[in-house]
Amino acid sequence: MSGVRLRAMTAADLPAVLRLERRLFPEDAWSEQMLRGELADQPRTRHYVVAEDDGAIIGYAGLAAAGGQADVQTIAVAPERQGQGVGAALLTELLDEAGRRGAEAVFLEVRADNDRARRLYERFGFHRVGLRRRYYQPSGVDAIVMRRLPDGRPPVGFGPEGGRDR
Numbered sequence: 826m827s828g829v830r831l832r833a834m835t836a837a838d839l840p841a842v843l844r845l846e847r848r849l850f851p852e853d854a855w856s857e858q859m860l861r862g863e864l865a866d867q868p869r870t871r872h873y874v875v876a877e878d879d880g881a882i883i884g885y886a887g888l889a890a891a892g893g894q895a896d897v898q899t900i901a902v903a904p905e906r907q908g909q910g911v912g913a914a915l916l917t918e919l920l921d922e923a924g925r926r927g928a929e930a931v932f933l934e935v936r937a938d939n940d941r942a943r944r945l946y947e948r949f950g951f952h953r954v955g956l957r958r959r960y961y962q963p964s965g966v967d968a969i970v971m972r973r974l975p976d977g978r979p980p981v982g983f984g985p986e987g988g989r990d991r
């Protein structure tokens with residue numbers, strides 16, 4: 826992480842961000858138009874950041890926040906820079922922003938086959954609260970819905986995950 830810094834994403838970052846987006850999410854990459862739309866809502870309901878090292882963008886993440894609820898929209902780290910804490914730094918920034926905006930809960934969706942991302946979220950206090958079957962297309966992979974309460978406390982409920990969606 827030495828030398829890595831986080832800063833707000835701007836439209837000037839879009840070419841580099843889109844290159845990473847297409848590498849990391851080859852099946853369902855966001856379009857430039859979608860990302861522009863997200864940035865256009867900053868700072869009202871959105872907070873997007875990039876991680877930069879020596880002028881190169883090595884990761885990015887975005888939060889949507891409205892009405893006391895926040896959603897992790899995306900989080901991504903260049904393959905050659907994964908496993909160095911950049912994802913954790915990006916997620917920390919999104920959760921800090923959710924706190925600054927007074928969000929009572931933060932939600933996200935993660936592919937059921939994305940173990941690495943799920944581990945990261947669990948480490949940060951996210952718990953499974955739902956399942957969207959065959960949410961990702963064309964692969965047909967399920968989405969797991971996860972939620973984090975303000976101090977990372979587990980939800981009240983039944984079963985090992987506290988959730989009751991099954």
Ligand SMILES: CC(C)(COP(=O)(O)OP(=O)(O)OC[C@H]1O[C@@H](n2cnc3c(N)ncnc32)[C@H](O)[C@@H]1OP(=O)(O)O)[C@@H](O)C(=O)NCCC(=O)NCCS
Pocket residue numbers: 826849900901902903906907908909910911912913914934935936939941942944945
């Ligand atoms: C999910 C993702 C964002 C995580 O980013 P990352 O930068 O690799 O995350 P971190 O480095 O903070 O943590 C990942 C692992 O590295 C380890 N790690 C953290 N800092 C480290 C360091 N300095 N040195 C070595 N390992 C480290 C962590 O313990 C963690 O281990 P684990 O996965 O076995 O639990 C990244 O893998 C990614 O972009 N994946 C593809 C896109 C994607 O799936 N996004 C999520 C969509 S929901």
